[in-house]
Amino acid sequence: MFALTFSEYGSSDVLAVTEVPEPHAGPGQIRIKVRTAAVNPIDWKIRAGYLQELFPVEFPGIPGWDSAGVVDEVGEGVTGVEVGDEVIGYGPTSQAEYTVVDHFTPKPAAMSWELAAALPTAAETAVRSLDLLGLAEGQTVVIDGAAGSVGSAAAQFAVARGLDVIGTASEGNHEYLRSLGVRPTVYGEGLAERVAALAPEGVHGAIDAVGAGSLPELAAITGDPKQVVTIADFSGSVPDAQVTVAASAFHALGEATALFEAGKFSLRIDSVRELADAAKAQDESQTGHAAGKLILNVATD
Template identity: 40%
Template sequence: MSPLARRLQHAAYGGPEVLELAEVPLPEPGPGQVRVRIHAAGANPLDSKKRRGLFAPGQEAPAEPQTLGLEMAGVIDALGPGVTQWKTGQPVLGLTAQPDAVATHALADADNIVAKPDVLTFEQAAALPIATETAYRTLRRLGVVAGQTLLVHAAAGGVGLMAVQLARVLGATVIGTAGEANHAFLRDLGATPVTYGDGLAERIRAAAPQGIDAVLDASGRGVLPLSVELTGNPDKVLTIADLDAARHGVRFSREMLPVPQVMDDVLPMIEDGRLHMPLEAVFPLEKAADAYHRLDEGHLRGKIVLTTRTPLDPAARALLDMATQPGAPQPHELSAPEARAALDGMWAQLGGEPAAVARTEDAVANGVPVKLYWPEGEGPHPVLIWIHGGGWVLGSAAASDATARDLSRLAGYLVVSVDYRLAPEHPFPAAVEDVMAVAKWVSGEIGALGGDITRTAVGGDSAGGNLSAVLANELPGTFTLQALVYPATDLTHPFPSYEENGEGLMLTKDALAWFQGHYLGEDVDPKDPRVSPLHADAATLAAAPPALVITAGYDPLRDEGEAYAQRLREAGVAVEQVRYEGQIHGFFSMPAAIPEAREAIDRVASALRRARA
């Protein structure tokens, strides 16, 4: 199945109720373009005007579904031919090539985006391009300079409040029309507020006895005659919202400046705090109709933004806050023995209360320590070789005891949990050799222990998922299922999620470098298929068993796990791939802290039950 994007569109004209989410093929960037995995997009009045059919009078519906939005912030995930100034994984903000920014993915011209400043969230960044460009452009075209007085209609909206701030930076006095509820807000921005309604001209003259030098109309609510009267010259009035501008001799400004030209001047002012864009509200993409209802109501204080990204699970957030508090040990800041001492016990606790199984036994499989878990009931039982995570440096069968027990009990498998040798004491290929030795032991000995060798699966999480995929590729025809939980599949990490999720989470870029440095050393090729199974050839993958691939939305390994699932599909392998959007790397083994882990464990158990049938 080809990858899909989701986008907001409407196939009829009308209110927000005509909006719908549609799945469409993932767009491919052309020459000079990039594809952006969009995290947030701004909602603008122009979207609503188009949706209501104001630019298509007399038509009930467009000839084809219409998309919405131009401004966005996200992460580049593909480059078109000739694009050299950007790389995948870079966070950016800017405009899409077509009005289709309210989507999970869209194309942008490489020269009409800029790097997202670290001080801005994706939601804050997505609110900037149109309002900032419009305010910047219109003030330039009005010729506003220090000492003048500017009148801004709809001063508390997105364009209005940026115009107020930019004019104040220029040294102008600003009068802003707004509802009473936004007056204090405008005063905080440095403007003198006046209320809409009867007597507006008199209130403006009272607020600006020196007179009005220029007017920016961002409201489109019939204020152009009054504005011309106040300035005495229609050339001193400019609108971005009133389609009757020409009738009043007023300019309607719509020709946009390139985003980089504007942001070169404006972003420094945002980074040092002289400008800011308040957010009226942030809505998930699934609540787009609610977002546009709020937009259409007007009287906003800032921008409305739609986010395409599922928020971080609150339980995962709480765990991260605990794990990253000052003084909490970070693995890459410790020696390997220190990290094991600090973290293995914590991981065992996060696994939760150990589930009851029929019995357990420690054993040695071709020289490798293993722990066996028998389910209830008569054998012979299907067999699961379970391989723990921990970056090939941390973890143990003891630390993953709760996971092994859960899978044995829920799936009805005899679980063989592997205590493979760890780096840096035993770098690559020691772990691969150990899991291979265990698989060969299982094939020869497990029958005598109540296992059914004809129904053997392999699985693991993180580094264990990596070793499981390698084992499945090295021993074709051996396994009925490979269950890969956020696996590391390409240790060159060329995918956007490596940058996107590389800081401030459970697994970081620094931690990955620490793990891989211990595991690979300096002389191992990270593209060796026994290191990075994504680099296995097509014939090898075609012989692989069916796969369940679980990924987490807030994981630097997310994209490479999903890329591996896609390569398996392309090779003809049956694949179930599930992303837990709000989760972090490691969640699967932490059900005591993250309840959603239980659902993921149940999903693996369900796949195992199907595989044994």
């Protein structure tokens, strides 16, 4: 099969579309013929060698964790899905003609292939972060970086759970946050004072979705560092803050598609590129300025 691969750590120049052996579905797995896949920051961090201890690569490596496509093989013990079904998958090596996953959910018929591929990492990480906070209906959460993919996913899940959501973003994204049911404010210095004005009765939890050094201020806002979750700041500046480096709330895919079908969940798409242009997508992801998810068109038919 064809796949995006890299045979050494390095810049995006090490990426190339090559031929590699096909994987096959084992027990508890399905194989997906991939239509679309998403590019996430973890892709270029693994490719560059920054995460060798957490995610060692057996070369040639195949990037990607998010896929959408058609079931091609069903492994032993898998029920509720058949060859030909359209699904959304979460698992490594998604940027290839075929990928094998054991975490998946049916793709709603009305959902575009681009949005389907955009969901897994954003939804899983967002739900994982909210689950770590354990907030109850009516409580208030601050999301730093609420206009990004994980931040906006977390905001939509939080609103659906009945939470009061305050989100930081540049002023140009404030109307977008309001459309999600979020009360917006700008990020940066003075955040604690701005949040206090919006939530005089206090804040019960916070999510750092950008890793821009806000952990100490978020800890001050909540009054308890254990009620702060970060997906991007591993500096240890707030030792008791909770850190999540990978998605592991696998029920999130079903939650996201159910909310989508109720008209209450979506993600912004920045661009759609061909698999051969994946290096450009990874470079754009590395700038941190993408205005939504970066999607790769993998299908050739």
